[in-house]
Amino acid sequence: MSRPVTVFFAALLATFLAPGVLRALADDAVAEHGTLLRESALVAMPGGAEIARLAAGTTLEVHGRQGLWLLVTAPGTEGARRGWTRLTAVRLGGAAGTSAASAPQAGGFARFSRSITGLLGGLRGRDTRTAHATIGIRGLTPGELQTAHHDARALAMVAALGASRTDAELFAQAGGLTARPVPELAAPATGARQ
């Protein structure tokens, strides 16, 4: 079998197998994998005391998120310590050395893996190491935008879409969303880093 065909079937197989694998892990879910971009502290709780120092490049299992902190385990380190590290120090989306095949899979995989929720919510189960194939898929090009012709029918369809204030408020209510006052955010000084 040629390589593209093999990749395609591997991706297809992974799509069907992965939900079961993730469900089996649900009690101690590994929602995603990540790699440390720089040497970082592992802390007992967000903003808490340092319990270990992790080197740049350390592979992490990510279990959940709270604000700008990730709950992680470093399986390859002594004691496979579990704790919190800053979100910005981690590149999500795959174990070290698998970058070429680690692009998060769209569509089917995200859909099948939705049943798993990270410990604190906000992280959906998704093993980004799954191979994915982009055979036949290409993106929009600048040229396509610059030469696009006005589509009056499509515009009329979209112009007919919309939602009233009441629709929007009912939508929020159904999702448990409540409006809250939040001040504007100031731009950080250039080069600022978490």
Added chain:
Amino acid sequence: MSTPVSRFMGRVSRCRAAALLAGLLGMATVQPATAFDFGNLLDKVKQGDVTKLVDVGKRLVDATREMSEPEEIRLGGDLAGRLLGAMPPLDDAAAQAYINRLGRWLTLQTSRPDLPWHFAIVDNDSLGAFATPGGYVFVTRGLVALMRDESELAGVLAHEIAHVVERHHVHAVMSKARASLARDVAADVVADYAGGNPLVTQALLEGGMNVYASGLDQADEFDADRAGAVIAARAGYDPFGLLMLLNTLDALDPGEPRAALLFATHPDTRERIERLAAASTPLGEDFPSLLRDDTRFGAVQATISAAN
């Protein structure tokens, strides 16, 4: 709409344009036509045709005028029609109703809640989102499929809404159109667009599509990242939805074809993450993941993925 602020800005613009005109007349002998047709102006001065000069001056002053809201909405519709020519709306009434309710809820947290907002998922595998002046917001099916939850969709829509609220595209499009019409000293882009001048209309639409193909000013993107996080938080969402989606994008192969346009038209993704996280520190842990039940997002994601 004439508010005290816009009246003040109008005065500032007039002063600036008057100063500009005075400066031009002084410099014209050493610096021929750059932004405007100075030669033409000089001829008028030499002819002593003060009336014409005053008229040209008035046109110059008007050329710096801000586009009114009705004109902005019309321009947005014209640009939306072209964008939809490249990526048609997804034929899924339930998904389109969902994104309109979500989007409208976000707009209610902004200073422009009553624009004619229209949201649409477009049937394209690329990873992208687009806004046009006046309130059209599009997100590709490919990008929705990549998201973890509703807060990420809210984050992307809020970023686009911020571009509309701040009129980023209006300013960029006007700037491009004025540059391409620079030799025509009589061009008052706003008035001529309103009056249906085909040359100016063409310049605005071509300038507009050029903005979508080449991107906004990077500062506008960083601003929209921050403003979007605030809009999402005000709407009750986890404000880090966009940040999480940016992390997903950052993990993509840089050569990923579906992300090529997005990467080419936006600042470096890792820099966006670092800046947004640094700016978001005040939101910090006061905002844990707030939306627990988003089965509705899952349902929409499932149907649009199935349409693939």
